Amino acid sequence: MSKVRKTAGVLLLVALLVAYMRSSESTKRYVKHLLKQVQYLPYRYFI
């Protein structure tokens, strides 16, 4: 079961990576922007 989960996880990661690589420059900037903001969300929630 654990092996199946690991494989599924790796496949999902690869799929996301491929989707990212194939996306437009504009979408890449949006994703990068969101990823940079994620770290602040817990602090922003409480302020």
Add this chain to the structure above:
Amino acid sequence: MPDYDAIVIGAGLGGLSCASLIAKNGLKTLVLEQSDIIGGCCSTFELKGYKFDVGASLVEVIRPLDTLFEMLDRKREDYIDLIPCDPIYSFITEDGRRFSYPTDIDETTKVIEQIAPEDLEGWKRFSSIGIDMINKSMDAIMLSSLNTFKDALLMGIKSPEVLRYLPTFFRTHQGVVRSYYKNPTIQASVAYQSYFAGAPPELGSGIFGFIALSEHLGIYYPRGGMIAIPQAIMRAGEEYGLELRTNAKVERILTQNRTAFGVQLEDGTEITSKIVVSNVNAQVTYLKFIRPENLPGWAIKGIASYKPSMPCPMIYVGLNTKPDLDAHHTVITGSIDAMNDVWNNYYMLGIIPKTAMSLVCWPTEADPSLAPEGHHILNFLCNAPAPYAPLGDNWDRMKDAYREEAIDLLDKHIMPGVRDHIDIVEVSTPLDFERRLLQPQGSIYGLFSDMTTLAMFRPRSKSKAIKNLYLTGSSTHLGGGVPTTIASGIVTSRYIVRDHT
């Protein structure tokens, strides 16, 4: 015994709305305004007989304003004369084509049919979904607190019909626009509103894609200038004992054991109160008025993480002739790609973009009394992001040169020969806006707005870091704009009335 029940710092729309409502609920309330006029960004100043609006140039979605006056047991009509403006916008495309969107949805359909018949179906879907969404979300989102996950959950339970529009929140502005329209001109005429949220179309939340549509519910100009709105709210508040002090600059908010108990003015005067409400930008409130040493670490990290929205210089022009324009607002639009390009390749690099993208407001079209007889006013907002710290220069140094460039744009794209008719010109640079409105970097649209800074990820109306501190205005709730800041005042007042009356 404190001097007041509540002190409100800043007489902007959020501050005055909140102050008047809590005064009506019996709290002895004082509003402190650093300027000699009230209204903040929604204000009007006079120069040589011309009355220029500081920033805000119209009222759209008047429901929050009407709700405020209803809550004050007053009739809005007795306090403000709102003049309807139709058409809502006139557009000038990059290649010089001009067209206007009337208020009426059916009339707008005819305009779209002429320009881009391929987008007719998209427009019909956009307008039908959008108007439904705006109507349903008015009470559920705009006039309700969304400070916590619990608030959001309650909103979902009380108004499940709003949930179907939730995916729009997670999409980009350009994603929403492109899903309805194929024609680049129509796309541009809707996408430029992204800058009003202080973000380019590729980063702004899709929810802002519907701002343009909300204006089809009607746009209005208050007789006497935009200052007529804060003046009306103040007048209604005064009838409940609300007090105002202008030219009163707050130096800091007094706190002890992370509890607010008053303010200290620039001249050293201390005024005490049970609660403090700040209508000043949340970053200035926490980092300047409260100061980092009085805040927990998580609060410093949270408040410092926000970015200001883009600054835009504004040029105020008094003319001795009637401008050849078609509407209260004229917009020069660029394509979605051009807007993103200006953001990524100019603004982010500290370069002032050489673009004509702008918003020209003609208030004397609605109210000729704002200028001497036969004269007119144009408020010219350079609606493209202009860096706060231009590379190798400073806004104070380059103010005169910038004014000349802006007049050139006006002359070339909007009103040929305008130079021969100019009576007076005044400029507000990002530095001027920062000094006047206490908005960091002169960001007139408040904090940068995207899906990571909206709703429960925006500074709370009731502070969790400092007891008895409340916040209102464009850096809270739903962001900048006349209806949203009034709504923020209403939302904040509900917390105060619940906690302190």
